[in-house]
Amino acid sequence: AEYMGFNNRKMSGLLIRILFSTFIALAVCDFPKDFSWGASTSALQTEGAWLADGKSLTVWDNLARVLKYVKDNTTTETTCNSYYMYHQDFALLKEYKIKHYRMSIQWTRIMPNALAASPINEKAVTFYRNFLKALLEAGIEPYVNLYHNDMPAALYFFGEGRSDEDFPKHYGYYADQCFRLFGDLVKYWFTFDEPWCQSAQGRYEEHERNTKPYTIGYYMLLAHSEAVRIYREKYQKAQGGKIGVNLNGEMFWPKNPDSEADKNAAWRNLMFQVGWFWNPIMTGDYPEVMKEIVGDRLPKFTEEQKKNLKGSADFFALNHYFSWVSEHGGHEERKTYEDDVNSTNTYKDEWKVSDVHFSIVPQGLHDLLIFIHQTWLKGTNIPVYITENGLSVKEPTTAAALHDPERIDFLATYLSQMEKAISEGVNVTKYFIWSLMDNFEWGSGLSVRFGITRVDYQNNYKRIPKASLLWYSNFIGKTNNQQRDQLNCIQKLSLIHISEPTRPRLISYAVFCLKKKKQK
Numbered sequence: 460a461e462y463m464g465f466n467n468r469k470m471s472g473l474l475i476r477i478l479f480s481t482f483i484a485l486a487v488c489d490f491p492k493d494f495s496w497g498a499s500t501s502a503l504q505t506e507g508a509w510l511a512d513g514k515s516l517t518v519w520d521n522l523a524r525v526l527k528y529v530k531d532n533t534t535t536e537t538t539c540n541s542y543y544m545y546h547q548d549f550a551l552l553k554e555y556k557i558k559h560y561r562m563s564i565q566w567t568r569i570m571p572n573a574l575a576a577s578p579i580n581e582k583a584v585t586f587y588r589n590f591l592k593a594l595l596e597a598g599i600e601p602y603v604n605l606y607h608n609d610m611p612a613a614l615y616f617f618g619e620g621r622s623d624e625d626f627p628k629h630y631g632y633y634a635d636q637c638f639r640l641f642g643d644l645v646k647y648w649f650t651f652d653e654p655w656c657q658s659a660q661g662r663y664e665e666h667e668r669n670t671k672p673y674t675i676g677y678y679m680l681l682a683h684s685e686a687v688r689i690y691r692e693k694y695q696k697a698q699g700g701k702i703g704v705n706l707n708g709e710m711f712w713p714k715n716p717d718s719e720a721d722k723n724a725a726w727r728n729l730m731f732q733v734g735w736f737w738n739p740i741m742t743g744d745y746p747e748v749m750k751e752i753v754g755d756r757l758p759k760f761t762e763e764q765k766k767n768l769k770g771s772a773d774f775f776a777l778n779h780y781f782s783w784v785s786e787h788g789g790h791e792e793r794k795t796y797e798d799d800v801n802s803t804n805t806y807k808d809e810w811k812v813s814d815v816h817f818s819i820v821p822q823g824l825h826d827l828l829i830f831i832h833q834t835w836l837k838g839t840n841i842p843v844y845i846t847e848n849g850l851s852v853k854e855p856t857t858a859a860a861l862h863d864p865e866r867i868d869f870l871a872t873y874l875s876q877m878e879k880a881i882s883e884g885v886n887v888t889k890y891f892i893w894s895l896m897d898n899f900e901w902g903s904g905l906s907v908r909f910g911i912t913r914v915d916y917q918n919n920y921k922r923i924p925k926a927s928l929l930w931y932s933n934f935i936g937k938t939n940n941q942q943r944d945q946l947n948c949i950q951k952l953s954l955i956h957i958s959e960p961t962r963p964r965l966i967s968y969a970v971f972c973l974k975k976k977k978q979k
Contacts, residue, residue, distance in 0.1 A: 490878060494888060495600075496935040497559030498552065498895035498911070499847050500541075501607035501652070505898045506565070508542035509535045512582035515571035516612040518620075519901070533904035539896055540920040545590055547922055548895065551912060553597045555924070555932035560594060561846055561891045563604035563652070564641070566611050566633050573611035575625075575632035584640050591644040602846075602891075603641070604649040604705065605634055605686065608657065608901070621657065621675045627682040634686035635693070642698040648690065649846070650683040653707040653778060655732050659796050668795040670756050677758035680739055680768060687771040703772035704740070705846050708733045708831070710782035710823035711804065720787035724802040728785055729830060731800045741835050743769035752799050775836060778847035778893075782823030814853040815907055819869060824848070825876035832885045842888040848873060849893035849909045851900075857923060860913040866927040874934070892931060896922060 509520055520535050522528040541548055552560060566573060568583035594601045614620050614629060634650070651657075658676035683704050690702050711728040713721035727748060730738070734746040743765030744750075750757060760768065789803035806812065811819040828843065836843070850869040854860035870892070881887050897910035905916055911928040915921040 490881070491888070495559045495890070496557060496931075497561060497600075497602070497889065497891040498557050499561040499891040499893045500563075500895050500898060501604065501609075502563040502565045502568075503535060503538075503607060503609040504894075504900070505539040505541040505896065507535070507537035507540045509537075511542060512568070512586065513571055513580045514565065514583065515567045515573070517565070517567050518610040518612050518615070519608070521612055523904075529902055529904040531904040531906040533899065533906075535899060537920070538899040538905075539914050542586075544920060544922075546593060549593055549597045549599060551922055551924070552599050552895070555928055556935050557895075557932070558598060559600045559602065559889065559891065560895070561602040561604065561649075563607035563609070564637060565609050566606060567609065567613075569636060569640075570611075570633055571613070573613040573629060573633070574617060575629045579636060579640075587641060588644065591641060595644060600647070601645055602647040602649070603637075603645045604652050605637055606630070606650065607652040610657075621678055622671055624678070626678045627685045630682040631685035631689055635689050638690050638694045638698070642694050642700065646698070646700040648700060648702040649776060650686045650702065650704045651679060652705045654679045654683075654704065654736050655707055658735075659732075665794075669793060669798065672796045673753060673757050676735060677760075680736065681764060683740075684764070684767040684771045688767055701773040703774045703776050703844075704736070705776045705778055706733060706736055707778040707780075707847075708827050709779070710820070710827040710830075711785045711802075712782070712826070714784040714786040714805070718787070721785060724787040724800075725785040727800055728783070728802055728804065731796075733831065734834075737775070737831075737835060739765075739768045740772050741769070749799075772841070774842045774844055775831065776844045776846045777827075777831070779824050779827060779845065780848065781817040782820040782827075783818070813851050815851045815903065817851070819850070821869075821872040821876040824873050825880045828877070828880040828885045828887065829883065832880075836886070837884075840886075842886050844889040844891070845877065845887060846889075846891050847893040848890070849911075851907050851909045854908045854913070857913055857915060860908065861923065861925055863925050863927045866911070866925070867930045870927060870931060870934075 503517060503519060508514070510516075517535070523534040524536070549560075552558075564587055565583075568586070569580060570577050571580055572578065591601050591603075610620060614623065614626065618625055620626065638648075654676060658672045658679065661672060661675065663671045687702050690700075694700070695702070709728075709732065711725040713725045715721045730746040730748050735749060738744065738746045739760070744760060745757060783804040784807055786803045786805070788801060790798040790801045792798050806818045813819060824845075831843070850866045852860075852863050852865050854863070874890070877887060877890065892911060894909045894911070896912040897905070897908040897914040899905060900907040900909065911925050911931060913923040913925055915923060
């Protein structure tokens, strides 16, 4: 740090780590030429226009506005205002060479009553067709999630929501309409985003905490398989698309690597989280460990349901943010889902954490990909898409937000671990950062910022690119041999005060690394 001439020891150390990570990423990582790089958002978190053009209420609209559930008291009324500003968002994607965009459609816009056979809202159809056409005209491929945690409130007025036996029927009808109305514009579909979160992390009455999570998971799996059945039978051949589901996955390691009990606890966590939803898609049924532990509280699939579930995904879509170490025990009462897993999960003391207390452990992505590959995907041709991965950084002002070295460091190190998994045989073909822009982050509202683009909520929702967007764009450019842009990226990594005599030394080292890569 003294040699490089930085006047702030903490920040100089961070910059050196970023530069080291960047050089590793540029000089060592070797992604396939046809690898797809993208960014993710969701409709409820970015669109706003919560009641515009005939849209009805979602559960989150009610939670935010009526129940004041959000800690900063913000609501879903405007969020990022993308309903009216999406052309600016697409211009940003185009300028920064991001050619793949994962987004979602709101059920409550397409079918305000939400029930099967209820009327279609033509204004919403026009909006989303224009939205998708604008993406394609900008040279950007849309990836559409049919349901991103935006449950129609109507399904609680007329039934029991996701735990209702009619939920698969209502959802299947909605999915059918989307395939029919937008399938000529969409080649990649996702049925649900993170069904584990919507099952295991629900707010339940005391007497239903060890049953209702499994009931909701059961009906979400049936709804997923129903949508896939409809797509494959009616649309896939003509439209030429693919369909799957977004699963969240955290990595779990044994707290004591020599303890068989802790090893089993880590494995149990993985099977109760990822396996709960992916095992039925691969085999037609739950993991054996879930059936053994949960017993009769776990709804059973009929033979027809097993047949429809098995093989009901064309890809494995993974959202990954953080990791744990697991110690057996601590939940023995069998009164909750957590009791069934019976594991105490913590972070290691040396791990860094984000401002939302997510652990930052790049190896977790690598090890989770290896686990998924070895457990389910080895010997298949099922590709893996990383559909969410990103870092929330405390950014109280616009000036602070524009210089986000922590996020750049996160990206460089996680992408290096992803590439390592690819080199070891995992068929990862797409990566989407969460998120293109700051947005409404559920119970945290607008106070949490995951975006590589700043949204200035007090200044007409102005979009302001952060340094991480520039870094990501230049990293994508690397696959197109745009090495000059890589040097430009490093020059613009002047996120910290770098003396003028120092800057040439950094650039010289960057040139050296890139020349070594070219020689290879």
